[in-house]
Amino acid sequence: MEQTDIAKFEEAGKIGKRALETAVSLIEPGVTLFEVAEKTEKLIRDSGAFPAFPLNLSINNEAAHYTPFYGDKKTFSTGDVVKVDIGAQIDGFPSDNAATVEVGNTGKHSDLIDASREALNTAIKILRPMIPLREIGAAIGAKISEFGFKPVRNLGGHGVARYDLHSSIFVPNYDDGNGKLLKPDQVIAIEPFASTGIGMIHNGPGGNIFIVSGTKVEKDEPIYRNFSTLPFASRWLYGKIDKPEAYLKSMIANRYVSQFPILREHNGTLIAQAEHTIMILGDRIKVLTS
Ligand code: MN
Ligand code: MN
Numbered sequence: 001m002e003q004t005d006i007a008k009f010e011e012a013g014k015i016g017k018r019a020l021e022t023a024v025s026l027i028e029p030g031v032t033l034f035e036v037a038e039k040t041e042k043l044i045r046d047s048g049a050f051p052a053f054p055l056n057l058s059i060n061n062e063a064a065h066y067t068p069f070y071g072d073k074k075t076f077s078t079g080d081v082v083k084v085d086i087g088a089q090i091d092g093f094p095s096d097n098a099a100t101v102e103v104g105n106t107g108k109h110s111d112l113i114d115a116s117r118e119a120l121n122t123a124i125k126i127l128r129p130m131i132p133l134r135e136i137g138a139a140i141g142a143k144i145s146e147f148g149f150k151p152v153r154n155l156g157g158h159g160v161a162r163y164d165l166h167s168s169i170f171v172p173n174y175d176d177g178n179g180k181l182l183k184p185d186q187v188i189a190i191e192p193f194a195s196t197g198i199g200m201i202h203n204g205p206g207g208n209i210f211i212v213s214g215t216k217v218e219k220d221e222p223i224y225r226n227f228s229t230l231p232f233a234s235r236w237l238y239g240k241i242d243k244p245e246a247y248l249k250s251m252i253a254n255r256y257v258s259q260f261p262i263l264r265e266h267n268g269t270l271i272a273q274a275e276h277t278i279m280i281l282g283d284r285i286k287v288l289t290s
Contacts, residue, residue: 001185005162006279008093009187013277013288015047015088016095020289023055023086029078029104033057034068037235044088052087052094053165054209054233059083062264063155063193063271066207070235070244078104081112083273087289089230092163096189097289098275112194112272115147119173119192120274127278127285129184136182137172140192144173150199152271155263157190160277163229184282189275197269203261208234210248213258223257231260 023040037055044051054067059080068074076082085098100113119140126139137156144151157171172178173192182188193201211231217224222241223232237244251257265271279286 005093008090009095009279010288012049012052012088012090012093012095015044015049015090016052016086016097016277017289018047019044019051019055019086019088020084020097020099023084024099024101027076027082027084027101027103030075032068032072033074033076034072034235037068037233040086044086047088049088049090052089052096053231054236056085056098056209057082058085058207058262058264061197061267061269061271062204062262063152063201063273064263065209065260066262067209067233068235069208070238076103079106079108081109081270081272083271085273085275087165087277092228092230094160094165094230095277095289096160096165096275097277098191098273100272100274109270109272111147112149112196112270115144115149115194116192116272117274118147119143119151119194120190120276123190123192124276124278124285124287127182127190127280129280129282129285130181133169133171133178133180133182134175136190137178138175140172140190141174144192144194147194149194149196152193152195152199152201155191155193155201157188157275160187160189165230182280184280187277187279187288189277191273191275193271193273195265195269195271197265197271201263201265204264205262206259207262209260210234210257211260213255217256221256223251
C-alpha cells in the first residue's frame with residue numbers, strides 16, 4: 001500500500017474513533033437519535049473529514065442500518081441496547097467502528113455487550129497476516145458462546161477499500177469453513193454480533209440509509225458528486241437539494257439509488273456489536289480505530 005494511502009486510512013481511523021466516543025457520550029434517556037447523529041457527524045466534518053456513512057443507531061433487536069430521518073423525534077429509553085456504528089472518510093478512504101451501550105447504564109445486559117467486545121478483542125489477539133478467515137470466525141463464535149449467547153452468522157466483517165465500505169472479503173463470526181487466507185496489504189473491519197436469539201438476521205423496513213446503485217448515475221448528479229459510492233442519509237440532502245424527499249423517491253424509482261433495510265432479529269431478542277478497522281501489513285497488523 002502507498003504511504004500516502006496508509007496515512008489517509010490512519011487519519012480516518014482516528015477521527016472515526018473520536019466520533020464513536022462522542023456518539024456514545026451523548027446517548028441518554030430522552031435524547032433524540034437525530035440530535036446524537038447530527039452532532040456526531042458534525043464533529044467528523046469539523047475534523048476535516050466526512051462521515052464514511054451515516055451514524056447507525058440500531059436499538060434492541062435491530063443489528064444495523066437505522067439512522068434517524070430529518071426531524072426524527074425518536075428518543076432513547078432507559079434499558080435500550082444501542083449499537084452505535086460510525087466511520088470517517090478522507091479522500092474516500094473509510095474507517096468503520098462500533099460499540100454497544102445500554103441506555104441509562106442499568107447494567108442488565110452487560111454480559112451481552114461484553115460478549116461482543118471480548119469476541120472482538122480475542123479476534124484481534126490472534127489476527128496475523130495469512131490467517132485463515134475461518135479461524136477468525138471460530139475464535140469469535142467460541143467467545144460469544146462462552147458467554148451463553150449466539151454469534152450472528154449471516155452478518156460479519158468485511159474488506160474496506162477506497163470509496164468501497166464493503167469490499168470483497170467476508171470475515172465470519174463463526175467457523176464457516178472458509179479456508180481462504182487473510183492477505184497482507186489490505187484493510188478489514190471485524191465486527192462480532194452477539195444475540196440472545198438464534199443468531200440470524202433478516203431484512204426489515206428501510207432505515208433511512210441510501211447508496212448509489214450500479215453505474216447508471218451521471219457523475220454530475222448531486223448525490224454522486226457529494227457521496228460517490230459511499231452510503232448517505234436522507235437527512236444529508238437537506239440544504240443540498242430542493243425537495244429532497246421527492247428527489248430521493250424519483251432516484252429510487254429509476255433505480256439509481258437503493259435504500260438499506262434495517263437488519264434485525266425477531267421482537268424480544270437483543271443484539272450487541274463491537275467493531276474495529278484493522279490494517280494488515282506484511283509482518284504485523286495495526287488497529288486503526290483504537
Ligand atoms: Mn460498522
Ligand atoms: Mn462494518
